[in-house]
Amino acid sequence: MDISRRIVLHFPPRVTGQPVVYHLAKDFDLTFNILKASITPGEEGLLIMELSGDQRNYDKGIQYLNEVGVKIQSLSQDVVRDEARCTHCGACINLCPTIAFSLEPKTRRVLFDHNKCVVCGLCVKACPPRAMRLYF
Amino acid sequence: MTSGVARIIMSKTIAEINEKIKRGKAVVVTAEEVINIAREKGGRQAAEEIDVVTTGTFSPMCSSGVFLNIGHSKPRIKLGGGKVYLNDVPVYTGLAAVDVFLGATALPDDDPRNKFYPGEFNYGGGHVIEELVAGKDIRLIATAYGTDCYPRKKLETWINLKDINNAILFNVRNAYQNYDVGVNLSDETIYTYLGVLKPELGNANYCTSGEVSPLLNDPYYKTIGIGTRVFLGGDIGYVAWHGTQHNPHVLRTDNGTPKGPAGTLALIGDLKQMKPEWLVGTSMLGYGCTLTVGIGIPIPILSEEILRYTMVSDAAIFAPIVDYSEAYPQRKPDILAEVSYAELKRGHITIQGKDVPTASLSSYPKAIEIANILKGWIEKGEFLLTEPVAPLPGIESGITFKPLKERPLME
Numbered sequence: 001m002d003i004s005r006r007i008v009l010h011f012p013p014r015v016t017g018q019p020v021v022y023h024l025a026k027d028f029d030l031t032f033n034i035l036k037a038s039i040t041p042g043e044e045g046l047l048i049m050e051l052s053g054d055q056r057n058y059d060k061g062i063q064y065l066n067e068v069g070v071k072i073q074s075l076s077q078d079v080v081r082d083e084a085r086c087t088h089c090g091a092c093i094n095l096c097p098t099i100a101f102s103l104e105p106k107t108r109r110v111l112f113d114h115n116k117c118v119v120c121g122l123c124v125k126a127c128p129p130r131a132m133r134l135y136f
Numbered sequence: 137m138t139s140g141v142a143r144i145i146m147s148k149t150i151a152e153i154n155e156k157i158k159r160g161k162a163v164v165v166t167a168e169e170v171i172n173i174a175r176e177k178g179g180r181q182a183a184e185e186i187d188v189v190t191t192g193t194f195s196p197m198c199s200s201g202v203f204l205n206i207g208h209s210k211p212r213i214k215l216g217g218g219k220v221y222l223n224d225v226p227v228y229t230g231l232a233a234v235d236v237f238l239g240a241t242a243l244p245d246d247d248p249r250n251k252f253y254p255g256e257f258n259y260g261g262g263h264v265i266e267e268l269v270a271g272k273d274i275r276l277i278a279t280a281y282g283t284d285c286y287p288r289k290k291l292e293t294w295i296n297l298k299d300i301n302n303a304i305l306f307n308v309r310n311a312y313q314n315y316d317v318g319v320n321l322s323d324e325t326i327y328t329y330l331g332v333l334k335p336e337l338g339n340a341n342y343c344t345s346g347e348v349s350p351l352l353n354d355p356y357y358k359t360i361g362i363g364t365r366v367f368l369g370g371d372i373g374y375v376a377w378h379g380t381q382h383n384p385h386v387l388r389t390d391n392g393t394p395k396g397p398a399g400t401l402a403l404i405g406d407l408k409q410m411k412p413e414w415l416v417g418t419s420m421l422g423y424g425c426t427l428t429v430g431i432g433i434p435i436p437i438l439s440e441e442i443l444r445y446t447m448v449s450d451a452a453i454f455a456p457i458v459d460y461s462e463a464y465p466q467r468k469p470d471i472l473a474e475v476s477y478a479e480l481k482r483g484h485i486t487i488q489g490k491d492v493p494t495a496s497l498s499s500y501p502k503a504i505e506i507a508n509i510l511k512g513w514i515e516k517g518e519f520l521l522t523e524p525v526a527p528l529p530g531i532e533s534g535i536t537f538k539p540l541k542e543r544p545l546m547e
Contacts, residue, residue, distance in 0.1 A: 089496055
């Protein structure tokens, strides 16, 4: 059975020099879509990606990541917009690192593309009417 | 005395427009709609045909608050001079026995403020106002010093908007006529009342509804005056006075539009009639709590001149770009550039050669919704226009916006 999960990987400094994602693809036949990456060799790194493949290979891939010392945070958290509270001001638009918000040109309503959201949470506290909610 | 209203060469009167409103015959358009209609028909014909242009704005407005009379307890308590909290938010008690003032920016005593920077400011006066309007019970905790006629010293009770005697929304500064565009030239993110501003010109935030904003459609205050009936918080309100910091004497474009913050309005209305949808408790990260207020003002088209003012479009409204990391906090007059609302609304502007994404803190869709609600009220004959009882101070008033000149207490 194929599965697809969005995960957040925290790389300790000693791992940032290793080709971890290459091994995920080559050794476990997993496909990946990087949503956000901030990795500098020798420093702590962050990688948010969507990882897809056969369930058993996926589990093995996660086991491999654990073994090399990568901390995995699953995106079981979710950011949801409370439609009744959103005032469509636009304060969130330029703060989102993955451009999940956009303006509908004609009405100037703020659109939220949930698929682009990587649950970083930046919009949650920056939303003036607190319409963005983080769920665990 | 020559009032702003009397100077107009009349082609229609407010009384005539009200007669049409009562008969359901008034022609009402929004400040967005009027632009194209008047361009197609020409100013003179449009001025004859259109009776009212409705405007709107929905934006955080900090100088907002509510006077409450909570009723007398048995035995009586004198809250005046005591301490009173509504849902842990302190209110002002320097009034008579059971009158208090709840301000939009008030914070609970135990709110950490910016101790953990940037502070979240999740709950404050604006949120209490929203919950009051929503009909929720509010927890009142009070201590007083006790007098012969008001012996009680403690009071803890739930209160509800429907049960208390009065709840008067009285906002001493609303509906700013134009405003700064905030940017950040420093190398660190800053948290301002214009939102989160990213370092090195990472973004630019503006905060008016532009071509539909009330005072931008009546730049010289020729129809909006003291006593003007308006849409306030979802119901009827009135212009009580010119707002604090009202500053008519600013640089203006040829058609009169101020090129920076200028006129303001003090507005008053009955909170009991208002709706929580149009009075929204608001949290500005790292800055504080406030209230987002919905305002709509009708402009009677008394002449072609008045109509021409309402034709103002985003391309002809300019706002100053101000650095909120240095120029604003240090009260330096420096402006980085002027930019039109048409450019701002395109989503990107160029500052010092850099492409900077823009965003608004004022909701344009909600401003349009307000202008349309007000239009509907007038079309249905539910809302009549008022003759101002006195004009707002204009350019000739000599009013200026004075900075504080500090005088040391110890020479």
